[in-house]
Amino acid sequence: MSETLDHFIRQHAADRPNKVFWRQVSGQAVTETSFAAFRLACLSYANCYRELGLLPGEIVLIFLPQQVAGVAAFFGAMLAGVVPSFMPCPSAKQQPSVYWPAHQALIARIGPALLVTDAANAGPMRRNRIVGRAGILTIDAVADDHRELPARADTDAVALLQHSSGTTSLKKGVALSHRAILRQVSSYARRLRMGADDNIVSWLPVYHDMGLIAATVTPLVLGQTVTCLSPFEWVARPASLFEALEHHQGHFTWLPNFAFEHLVRSVPDDCDADLSGVRAFINCSEPCRAETFDRFAQRFAGNGVRRDQLQVCYAMAETVFAVTQTEVGTRPTAIEVDAAQLYSVGRSVPAEAGSASVRLLSNGAPLEGISVRIQEAGRDLPDGHAGQIMLSGGYLFYGYFNDPLTTAERLADGLYNTRDRGFVQDGQLYVLGRTDDLLIVNGRNLHAHEVEAIVAGVPALKPGRAVAFGVFSPAAGSDELVVVAERDPDAVSPGARHLAKRIRRLVYEQTNIEVKACRIVEPGWLVKTTSGKISRQANQAKYLAEAATAVPDATVADDPALPVLQRLVAVIANAFGYPAMDVRRETVADDVEGWDSLSHASLILRVEQCFGIRFADSEIFGFADVGALADRVEQLLRAGPAADATADRLIFKNQAATIVRLGGGDGPDVVVFAGKETIPGDMDMASFSSIFAGFNNGHSTQYYVTDKVMDFYISCFEDVVREVNARSDRPKILFGNSMGGYAALRFATRLTNVISVLALVPHAVAPAYAVRGKPGVARSELPVRLVPGVHYCLLYGTEGDYRSHEVLRGLAQAHGRADVVVVPNCGHNLVRYVHRHKMLRDMVAATLHPDTMARDVGRVVSRITPDWHDPDWLALRFRKAASQDGRLTLDQAKDQLPVVLRNFALLDPQGRGYVTLGEVIEKRLQLA
Numbered sequence: 001m002s003e004t005l006d007h008f009i010r011q012h013a014a015d016r017p018n019k020v021f022w023r024q025v026s027g028q029a030v031t032e033t034s035f036a037a038f039r040l041a042c043l044s045y046a047n048c049y050r051e052l053g054l055l056p057g058e059i060v061l062i063f064l065p066q067q068v069a070g071v072a073a074f075f076g077a078m079l080a081g082v083v084p085s086f087m088p089c090p091s092a093k094q095q096p097s098v099y100w101p102a103h104q105a106l107i108a109r110i111g112p113a114l115l116v117t118d119a120a121n122a123g124p125m126r127r128n129r130i131v132g133r134a135g136i137l138t139i140d141a142v143a144d145d146h147r148e149l150p151a152r153a154d155t156d157a158v159a160l161l162q163h164s165s166g167t168t169s170l171k172k173g174v175a176l177s178h179r180a181i182l183r184q185v186s187s188y189a190r191r192l193r194m195g196a197d198d199n200i201v202s203w204l205p206v207y208h209d210m211g212l213i214a215a216t217v218t219p220l221v222l223g224q225t226v227t228c229l230s231p232f233e234w235v236a237r238p239a240s241l242f243e244a245l246e247h248h249q250g251h252f253t254w255l256p257n258f259a260f261e262h263l264v265r266s267v268p269d270d271c272d273a274d275l276s277g278v279r280a281f282i283n284c285s286e287p288c289r290a291e292t293f294d295r296f297a298q299r300f301a302g303n304g305v306r307r308d309q310l311q312v313c314y315a316m317a318e319t320v321f322a323v324t325q326t327e328v329g330t331r332p333t334a335i336e337v338d339a340a341q342l343y344s345v346g347r348s349v350p351a352e353a354g355s356a357s358v359r360l361l362s363n364g365a366p367l368e369g370i371s372v373r374i375q376e377a378g379r380d381l382p383d384g385h386a387g388q389i390m391l392s393g394g395y396l397f398y399g400y401f402n403d404p405l406t407t408a409e410r411l412a413d414g415l416y417n418t419r420d421r422g423f424v425q426d427g428q429l430y431v432l433g434r435t436d437d438l439l440i441v442n443g444r445n446l447h448a449h450e451v452e453a454i455v456a457g458v459p460a461l462k463p464g465r466a467v468a469f470g471v472f473s474p475a476a477g478s479d480e481l482v483v484v485a486e487r488d489p490d491a492v493s494p495g496a497r498h499l500a501k502r503i504r505r506l507v508y509e510q511t512n513i514e515v516k517a518c519r520i521v522e523p524g525w526l527v528k529t530t531s532g533k534i535s536r537q538a539n540q541a542k543y544l545a546e547a548a549t550a551v552p553d554a555t556v557a558d559d560p561a562l563p564v565l566q567r568l569v570a571v572i573a574n575a576f577g578y579p580a581m582d583v584r585r586e587t588v589a590d591d592v593e594g595w596d597s598l599s600h601a602s603l604i605l606r607v608e609q610c611f612g613i614r615f616a617d618s619e620i621f622g623f624a625d626v627g628a629l630a631d632r633v634e635q636l637l638r639a640g641p642a643a644d645a646t647a648d649r650l651i652f653k654n655q656a657a658t659i660v661r662l663g664g665g666d667g668p669d670v671v672v673f674a675g676k677e678t679i680p681g682d683m684d685m686a687s688f689s690s691i692f693a694g695f696n697n698g699h700s701t702q703y704y705v706t707d708k709v710m711d712f713y714i715s716c717f718e719d720v721v722r723e724v725n726a727r728s729d730r731p732k733i734l735f736g737n738s739m740g741g742y743a744a745l746r747f748a749t750r751l752t753n754v755i756s757v758l759a760l761v762p763h764a765v766a767p768a769y770a771v772r773g774k775p776g777v778a779r780s781e782l783p784v785r786l787v788p789g790v791h792y793c794l795l796y797g798t799e800g801d802y803r804s805h806e807v808l809r810g811l812a813q814a815h816g817r818a819d820v821v822v823v824p825n826c827g828h829n830l831v832r833y834v835h836r837h838k839m840l841r842d843m844v845a846a847t848l849h850p851d852t853m854a855r856d857v858g859r860v861v862s863r864i865t866p867d868w869h870d871p872d873w874l875a876l877r878f879r880k881a882a883s884q885d886g887r888l889t890l891d892q893a894k895d896q897l898p899v900v901l902r903n904f905a906l907l908d909p910q911g912r913g914y915v916t917l918g919e920v921i922e923k924r925l926q927l928a
Helices: 005-015 035-051 068-080 096-110 119-127 178-192 209-222 231-236 239-247 257-266 290-299 339-344 404-410 448-455 496-511 536-550 554-558 564-576 597-611 626-639 685-693 717-727 739-747 767-772 804-814 828-836 840-847 850-862 871-882 890-896 898-902 917-927
Strands: 020-026 029-034 059-063 083-087 114-117 136-138 158-163 173-177 199-202 225-229 252-255 280-283 310-315 322-325 334-338 357-361 370-376 387-393 415-425 428-434 438-441 444-447 461-473 478-487 515-521 650-653 657-663 669-673 701-707 732-737 754-760 791-797 820-825 905-907 914-916
Touching: 005 035, 005 068, 005 178, 005 209, 020 035, 020 068, 029 035, 035 068, 059 068, 059 096, 068 083, 068 158, 114 119, 119 136, 158 178, 158 209, 173 178, 178 209, 178 322, 199 209, 199 239, 209 225, 209 252, 209 310, 225 231, 225 239, 231 239, 239 257, 252 257, 257 280, 257 290, 257 461, 280 290, 290 310, 290 357, 322 370, 322 428, 334 339, 339 357, 357 428, 370 415, 404 415, 428 444, 428 448, 438 448, 438 461, 438 478, 444 448, 448 461, 448 478, 448 496, 461 515, 461 536, 478 496, 478 536, 496 515, 554 564, 564 597, 564 626, 597 626, 597 657, 650 717, 657 717, 669 739, 701 717, 701 739, 717 739, 732 739, 739 754, 739 791
Parallel strands: 020 225, 059 083, 059 114, 083 158, 114 136, 199 225, 199 252, 252 280, 280 310, 478 515, 669 701, 669 732, 732 754, 754 791, 791 820
Antiparallel strands: 020 029, 158 173, 310 322, 334 357, 370 387, 387 415, 415 428, 438 444, 461 478, 650 657, 657 701, 905 914
């Protein structure tokens, strides 16, 4: 292949002079530029560059809006023998504090000969020292000059620089030769079976590799027509893409995954554009999700969208563009793999029924001319094993411009390290995410984009404006998950606290990883790269910087000269990394991110140590708000110093678990295993604490066990068994809620002298899954079995597909146990209700008397009243029942999902047996 890119400018102007190359659509205005007219515009720029004294191989940076003038300035540089690169213009979408310093550093590294822009941007660029060797050229200064220039002959010369998005560092200039670009375009066109008669429609910025190569360079080489929309106009009115595809007979369009979701959410129902003629909507640029295609196909089936139109590409600037591509006209392959195997050992293993799974969408087979290898530590891995994606072939880049160190790190002996992770199976590539995107939270691998995709389903948040990252916690010895999301200013919002609560619940349900901090911010807070991507590194730095100024120094808490409330606020703020300005006397635990049942006892012990006081055991969980806690601290300070509070209270603590001992007496010991859902969301400290205070009746010693890493007590199982048995040889009652309920069942097999177990087990997780361990933790042989002589009362929720009550009943029958009582409940609504109505003491008392356990616990359960007025509780149930991300109204849920709703049963407080969720909705509508 001896041609250079500028050859095709001349060829198409001669062969198809009147054919439209570039069609610009802005609102109702449409401007068309033929191939012949485009060649003349390119010549004008090329001659201008020559007149300014630019030398072959020098760099021209083009800062122009999405219009044909910018494209002509770009290809005109090639006619003149100089190297062009598109840059993003300053805009309201770019934060000045990020944009200008980043581009100052870029200019210093590249040393461009010239910058091309318009009059509106020239002034700000000069003021911010964004200039080239020959200054700044504005497009209004370019004269019509159509003198012919000699054709280029060096196909191995650098044709252009593509600049990566710079999500984690300064943007890198990817140097690509004419030969590499033309090889890639030729190979990609063959895979797509695409030719000159195919039309391209795009809103993608031309400074991004997808917009530049797929929607600009490729059409120029093939002689296609490009219909271009403004990125800003598309975001404001997404239906404009569909209208352009129909009106201008578009055959191909490329979209990042978030754009598919944006279209699903934002295109109005009355959009009747016919999309049946589109050959491919190609998902590219970020991890592609099968669920996204499901929603897109379902949402736009009425517009003629078929599943075989939805295709996937894996691409990057360093290989010009596409590395792999699914077959147009064939539905991409999707596989369901075992989550634990994928995340813990990096293997693709088919998921078994009932086990946690991950659905992955194929990115297609490699193109001709490129080779994909999966490696770990320099060793090739077999099919189905996940590792680093490494590439070699005929259209790799030369290296990063003026950046030899990064080039040497990423490109060695013709092998390019993408820093993406994935695996090959049956000839198809499956991309899991970037290494930089990988979060390791308490030993569990999780990609940030997985969390962000979950958050995208939360109503009242701005679409596509959420970021997940890890923040190291010295106390936990691991990164903790942080989510920052922008609220939608046009949506009816339930408030930041409730939005954060929904995000935490959703992420935990789908990943079994706890969001340690969730911050809801105003629109515009998040930092984006010039390509429109959320920058995780920049937002993590911004979050930490604000947290550092909002959380007081730890020494504040130790200064006895300061008021008690100020010192107490410092303890709370430092314990949870929470802004001190948001903690007031009236603050309750649920207002503070991270202040939950798993951390409350540790916080109170920290308060005791800081102030040199000791609370009574009955007070540990008994403060209504921060003000009540501060008042009690002042009383104890006036009474004088106390002995070390933790000497006999904190009996065990490591990175995985804490055991706190409270009370004393000659009665049975109570061992409490805290679960994720121990704290109902709308409760103050006093009400949520009653679950623990209720056990300490003056006759029993309570051992309160928290699982700090949330791995179902697997990593701390032996430690807890050893510590509890060493300190307690008396009869024991075990209590557990949520996953703590399954923990109680497991610990009953190893703790001594267990007489009763009261377990409130979750409806959404089956015991078989709980005892295997969460995804990312190796499976452990910790079977749940029933112990002779121990009386069990198991309460299960009636919602979900796992049918945990059937498993529990089967367990009892298999062991021939008649003293196992399995009682239905309303899931965690039962916990909420028994907290609120002080019924836990009754339930614990029931387990002390095995002969009456069924009757007494049944009496407690029968008093439950569904909380009709709790919108969060109802919204959660609607979302689960509908699997529609919570977007259904009450009427829609009732009308569209009668079967699911009938399967959701609640105990009726009037004694009529069960009521369906449909009846709950009816009641809710009546009250509304």
